[in-house]
Amino acid sequence: MHPVSKRSISILLFENPSGAFCTSSSRRGFSSPPISHLLKKCSTVSQLKQVHAHLIVNSPPTSLPSSLRGSLICSYASLGGVAYAAILFDRFPSLPSILLWNSMIQGYSKTTAPQQSLRLFQQMLLIGVTPDDYTFTFAITACSRYGSFKSGECVHGLARKSGFVFNQFVGNALVSFYSFFSRSSDAQKLFDEMPLRDVFSWTSLIRGYVNAGDLAAAKEIFKEMPDPNDVTWAVVIAGYVSHHRYSDALRCFRDLLQQHPKVKPNEAIFVCVLSACAHLGALDQGRWAHAYIDKIHFRKSSNIYTALIDMYAKCGRIDSAKEIFDKFHSKDILTWTSMISGLGMHGHGQEALRLFYQLVSLGIKPDGVTLLGVLNGCSHSGLVDEGCHIFDNMIHLWGVVPKIEHYGCFIDLLSRGGCPEKAFEVVKTMPMIPDIVIWRCLLSACRIHGNVHLGQQIVDHIAQMATGSHSGGHTLLSNLYASMGQWDKVAKVRKSMEGRRIDWAPGCSCIEINGVVHEFLSADKFHPLIKEIREKLDEVLRRLSGEGYYIPNTTPVLFDLVEEEKVQAVAWHSEKLAVALGLMTTEEGTPIRITKNLRICEDCHAAMKGVSEVYKREIVVRDRSRFHTFKSGNCTCLNYW
């Protein structure tokens, strides 16, 4: 290690080289706050080594103050410089003090190997070093990060014996630990026993209820708590997002801005809000959030850029997404991934591939999600050879072991690309149990290609497996028989399912009009204008049929209804209701954007084409897997989805 001048360190670590660090640190010496501040600013081991070198030049290693040695150990360990941390920890004349143990345990808890913290904790107990409140705090945090509930309970027991459970930090760490594992009642119990509660305790408790899925309880506690801060709000908003309650998340955000001006929204909140807009396809609100971020001059990190790109892509504005992507210069793997996935779902497979190889050539390693995005892009653009090449080389080129979702994508690629037999072979030989998604995409390919023989073979295969205990197979099987019109078999499967809970995701479509998101369920009864909307829809469908653009197609209906009832069920699919509202409330010629939670059915797809031609409207439908842009009677998916 060679010494580095103070000035170059300050240039390295601060944006302003003539900043306060140089003068203040030389005046106050090493134990002054600026040095520990500086250590925290280091984000790589090599930066840390430079600061370290600078310290050694000014004082021999053995005389480094203990607290500084602790900071260094902690920083080295947490940045992955385990070897350096270990040298500072045990190659000194004096035995490591409790402070150094704690630094070591804390440092490891932040790495990808937090179990090392627990190993050290165990070791110190074995050689008779008495842990203190700091030790317990770090050890418990390590248990959450390590994902070991058992070890956490064990540490909790030790903390109780030694009386440290009543320490503020240890107590908070424990509440957070139980909340992390969704054990809201355990977290509540600890919370109730705490002598003092602060914003950390409350926030962790709320997080526990959110994780456990009890949003109502989380909301109650949130209302009760004294002074929620930005992190508390982030937990609540993220809670709504994680339970797919996107409109509630946006409502909560508006409430924060309007009723609580003292709390300033932070990065996590903006990311969640943009994500909610993305899921809803709420372009106006997404734009508004974007404008708000710019208005308050919020520093846009790569996370914010990623969320913006994702939002614009999922709201149908791939052009805006690209613009942001091109202008941003410190892209990380997430930024690239959201752009690649966005291009893929818009059917711009070639461009997704181009970006993907550009990323690779920059020496950045794509991860599993990036590969999923690019494979998905290939499958939606029919780039079978390119997709196969990427899938076949995932492990040896990028070290990513394909998971079930990669297989799903690959099978989708093969079956759409005209090789359903090959896809079925992959399904039979893949190293995991195929899930519903995979069967569904195989079968839909058989249906599109009219390959009844293979379809029947697959259904038989599933029937064989469904006789086992997998109840998910039954629902799928019954739907499959229904889609082939084999109602006697449907009845048989349904009978064997009696008494079981069937989880049926209802179709749901969203349309945003003047910044208000309208949600429709299939055969919706709840929208205040539902009567008018249905009348409008009837009129639209009559006009389409009259002009020869649309014939009701009832194959997507999975229930055994008589024919007229089927026509009705298809007619009231949520996306048709949404498009009717769009036609009623927006000006002629403006595009209509709809977001749907399931895949669009053939009947709706045909109807949308008709509407785009007859009413001269561009209609953009985002379904579960991609974008469909309908224009003059055609769709960008080329009838392939």
Add this chain to the structure above:
DNA sequence: CGTGAGCACT
């Protein structure tokens, strides 16, 4: 030397 939050996905 401390405790709480977020994104990309078949």
